[in-house]
Amino acid sequence: MRKSIGDNLIPDGWPFEKGLDLIKKAGFDGVELWLGEKPWFKMDTTEAAVRDLYRKVRDAGLLVSNVANSLDWDENIAARDPRVQAAAARHIVRQLETAQLLHTDAILVVAGVVTEQAPYNEVYRRTVEGLRALGEQAAKAQVKIGCENCNSEQRFLLSPREFSQFLEEVNHPWVGLHLDVGNIHDTGFPEQWIEILGSRITRIHLKDVMRKRGRCGDQSVYTNIFLGDNNWPAIRAALGKAGYDGWLIAEMEARYRFAPDQQFYDTAAAMDRFINGRL
Amino acid sequence: MVISRRALLVAFALPCPGRVPGSALLLDLGPDCLVQESLAGFRNVLPALSAASHSTLLIPGAGRLPQRHSETIRAHLRRGGSVLLESALGLQHGHVAVPYIPYVDFTWPVDAKIREFFPLVLQPKPGDRVIATYAGKPVALRRQAGSGSLILLGSPVGPALLAGDADARRWLASVLRWMHTHS
Numbered sequence: 001m002r003k004s005i006g007d008n009l010i011p012d013g014w015p016f017e018k019g020l021d022l023i024k025k026a027g028f029d030g031v032e033l034w035l036g037e038k039p040w041f042k043m044d045t046t047e048a049a050v051r052d053l054y055r056k057v058r059d060a061g062l063l064v065s066n067v068a069n070s071l072d073w074d075e076n077i078a079a080r081d082p083r084v085q086a087a088a089a090r091h092i093v094r095q096l097e098t099a100q101l102l103h104t105d106a107i108l109v110v111a112g113v114v115t116e117q118a119p120y121n122e123v124y125r126r127t128v129e130g131l132r133a134l135g136e137q138a139a140k141a142q143v144k145i146g147c148e149n150c151n152s153e154q155r156f157l158l159s160p161r162e163f164s165q166f167l168e169e170v171n172h173p174w175v176g177l178h179l180d181v182g183n184i185h186d187t188g189f190p191e192q193w194i195e196i197l198g199s200r201i202t203r204i205h206l207k208d209v210m211r212k213r214g215r216c217g218d219q220s221v222y223t224n225i226f227l228g229d230n231n232w233p234a235i236r237a238a239l240g241k242a243g244y245d246g247w248l249i250a251e252m253e254a255r256y257r258f259a260p261d262q263q264f265y266d267t268a269a270a271m272d273r274f275i276n277g278r279l
Numbered sequence: 280m281v282i283s284r285r286a287l288l289v290a291f292a293l294p295c296p297g298r299v300p301g302s303a304l305l306l307d308l309g310p311d312c313l314v315q316e317s318l319a320g321f322r323n324v325l326p327a328l329s330a331a332s333h334s335t336l337l338i339p340g341a342g343r344l345p346q347r348h349s350e351t352i353r354a355h356l357r358r359g360g361s362v363l364l365e366s367a368l369g370l371q372h373g374h375v376a377v378p379y380i381p382y383v384d385f386t387w388p389v390d391a392k393i394r395e396f397f398p399l400v401l402q403p404k405p406g407d408r409v410i411a412t413y414a415g416k417p418v419a420l421r422r423q424a425g426s427g428s429l430i431l432l433g434s435p436v437g438p439a440l441l442a443g444d445a446d447a448r449r450w451l452a453s454v455l456r457w458m459h460t461h462s
Binding site: 195233 | 379380446
């Protein structure tokens with residue numbers, strides 16, 4: 001397994017190259033690029049500029065693990081407004097295109113967000129239909145679409161069996177699960193998600209979670225690997241059982257008040273221990 | 280082979296070149312089977328697993344072995360047969376690791392991680408081969424018994440079979456193939 005971390009954790013004000021240098025020095029193998037997050041990678045970033053991003057990644061001795069996006073929360077493929085759906089399709093297609101330019105074979109999307117005004121049954125149907133169409137584009141691009149489990153934030157697909165059924169209904173080999181082991185909170189156990197959905201996992205986000213704490217003001221449920229309630233030996237064993245040998249991508253919240261670069265080193269060290277099974 | 284009348288034999292076709300089609304014998308211990316879903320798990324998968332013979336005896340979820348069954352098993356082993364015996368005694372004294380570890384690590388006849396089910400730590404005798412561990416402790420072993428072979432499981436695999444676990448099924452298929460060739 002290889003280690004990656006999102007470019008969204010690069011401290012504000014740092015240039016891309018300085019962030020990549022830190023990621024490499026901390027011991028990561030790759031970087032996850034977030035479309036829409038940082039000034040260097042937006043919807044209007046040109047192809048030439050994307051190629052230049054790739055060159056910088058390679059010059060830093062890294063690979064691009066995948067392309068995520070920070071746009072799905074405002075522009076979701078399951079939105080009621082067809083204009084918003086179209087915008088969501090556009091940025092997902094852009095992810096597929098840039099993934100090719102960046103020489104990676106997976107993107108992350110948050111597909112389906114349930115709200116009071118966007119009820120579950122509507123969201124489910126639109127999400128399945130939207131992903132079927134996008135699956136065709138993904139097949140052409142040879143890039144897998146990984147739907148992230150943002151369980152409590154999405155209020156959607158809350159159990160691994162439901163997620164499995166959902167993927168069966170989408171029924172497209174280029175659509176799978178981008179698993180986040182920190183997002184399951186107290187609604188389940190990530191190792192059981194891995195057991196049930198192992199062969200459909202495209203990429204994995206790592207972070208820890210304090211299951212008993214809800215979001216409250218500045219208080220986060222998320223924390224650094226090994227500081228929360230996830231059963232890391234069980235997760236590691238489940239990955240072994242599922243035969244997962246792909247990218248592990250740290251998705252941390254920037255919680256360091258001082259020396260924010262230290263989070264990269266601490267995270268890389270924790271991931272090494274996790275991968276090596278020294279738990 | 281004769282098994283007591285309380286025993287339920289589940290026979291299934293065996294495509295086995297050079298031999299009369301045989302069957303694995305699944306012994307239902309009735310009230311002495313403490314894990315009925317393990318029995319159901321074996322029942323579910325056996326018809327699809329081909330490599331077994333009538334010299335293979337499977338006993339899921341045993342809480343107690345009545346005398347007549349013990350004698351049947353001993354006689355079966357003396358004749359060179361193979362027995363897979365699941366002990367369910369872990370229900371009373373199971374060893375669950377803290378922090379929790381979900382899997383038993385099987386190392387024979389193939390590597391497999393199978394969900395623990397109240398694993399009972401076993402005490403191997405000289406000559407026994409430990410074939411699975413849980414949290415580093417032996418929970419399954421293979422023993423030469425007479426001219427036959429006894430495979431003793433301290434953590435039933437039937438519930439994982441019933442849940443559709445591909446590793447459990449692969450492991451059982453491999454065990455049955457081994458039993459078939461060594462009986």
